[in-house]
Amino acid sequence: MIYDRMEFYNVEAIVKEEKGCKMSRLPRDVAQRLDYGIREGTSFLTTGVELRFRMIGDEVKLHLRVSLEEEAQMVLIYFGAIQGGWQYASKTLGTTETVISIKYPENLEILETISEREKLSFHPRMVRVLLPYGTCFYLGKEGDTEPPLVSDSPQKRYLAYGSSITHGSMALLPPHTYPSRIAESFGMDCINQGYAGSAFMEKPMAEYIAARKDWTLATVEMGINMLNKPLSDEDYEKRIKEFLGVLAKDGRTVFVTDIFTHNGEKQERTAIFRDIVRRHAHGGGLIYTPGEYLLSNPAYVSADLTHPTVKGMEQIARRWSEVMRAYGTGIWQESEQQVRRHGTFHKCGLQETEITER
Known part of the structure; x- marks a missing residue:
């Protein structure tokens, strides 16, 4: 779904709560017909959820937080199919508001050449923020974005x-x-x-x-x-x-x-x-x-x-x-x-x- 000029990939509904926007991988009318555990719990876990966008300006800052979990909660940042460099490869999220800063790499043109030559499945101008296993809340963003092009990701x-x-x-x-x-x-x-x-x-x-x-x-x-x-x-x-x-x-x-x-x-x-x-x-x-x-x-x-x-x-x-x-x-x-x-x-x-x- 498209929300706040980004694609919330593998998200079918956004539920606004006091902690922020909670993301559901199921439409809520479908979830209501299922067991309580999936309805109120696991449909909101964000494994497989990505925030996808193209950057218009120099920098985008995402504001996120997570619920307390036993496992470490990190976001991974990719430029298309290519993992971000050490500055952007991964960021740890906390239970309080966490700001994730993202900039395009200076060598983006090289990444585009590699992606085209190797026929990689995602275009490197599409930023992919892979969310963690637990419950993640979206609080907002700073900076200009636009939703990715249809051609930026596989159609199958x-x-x-x-x-x-x-x-x-x-x-x-x-x-x-x-x-x-x-x-x-x-x-x-x-x-x-x-x-x-x-x-x-x-x-x-x-x-x-x-x-x-x-x-x-x-x-x-x-x-x-x-x-x-x-x-x-x-x-x-x-x-x-x-x-x-x-x-x-x-x-x-x-x-x-x-x-x-x-x-x-x-x-x-x-x-x-x-x-x-x-x-x-x-x-x-x-x-x-x-x-x-x-x-x-x-x-x-x-x-x-x-x-x-x-x-x-x-x-x-x-x-x-x-x-x-x-x-x-x-x-x-x-x-x-x-x-x-x-x-x-x-x-x-x-x-x-x-x-x-x-």
Whole structure:
């Protein structure tokens, strides 16, 4: 959405509160139909949210603040697809008003040349301020901006739905999440629809995803948030069947997975939930890949026994990207530069890939 002459990317609603403007990744009418946790909590977490703009003057100052979180809350600054230099690479946000100063780099013309030559997905004159995992409030800005041009960012988008793993917990920084890595590898923009602790595969969420016409392909990660819910296996199966049925009817390509490898309890129920997803992930454009394959190394799970580490995120992104390439005819067209950077077209089977990528 466009607000204050900037694009608030992956924001569907702005709610003004005493602390500032809170950003929602869901339209509020959709959020009202979902569980309380996502409605009042995780839909306002800003992983995958970016402030995008072109600068008209010499400098722009953004006024932001965050809620108190256990994890460090930082913004990352990019010029198009290129990470900012040491002056602008990252800035720490506090619970009181924090001012972030941004200027174009003096070597912007060189960045433009590199971006054009390498066919990078974002134009370097578009400033991208990547917001952190927690709840971030926008308080205003100083300096003149204008919304980015349509041509400044990819026109093909990848939507990722899932739990805090999709959302990016333990990825440490937004670009390290598996959705960000997958989107980058295919030159797409990323729509992060991960909801920590509240990915309950509710039918209104499936209907919302299907109603969005701005994505080319999607992934859905299903099950981890339901392990501790007082829901029978039969009711879980009914929910999965209904959720996937909505997406299958849409017809666009949706890559489906179940519960990634984890080191926690409820392994028996995990196996039951995985089997339920496997049995219903078919029809339409649904393509199933086991979560145990996408993340197979238990050492790539953090000390909380659930969330993948940065290496785990890398493994998920790399393996799922290979699956996508194998099925991807007509979904995307990679440039020579992207193929050179991310590998050749893979038609290997899952078993072969698993041997080479442990």
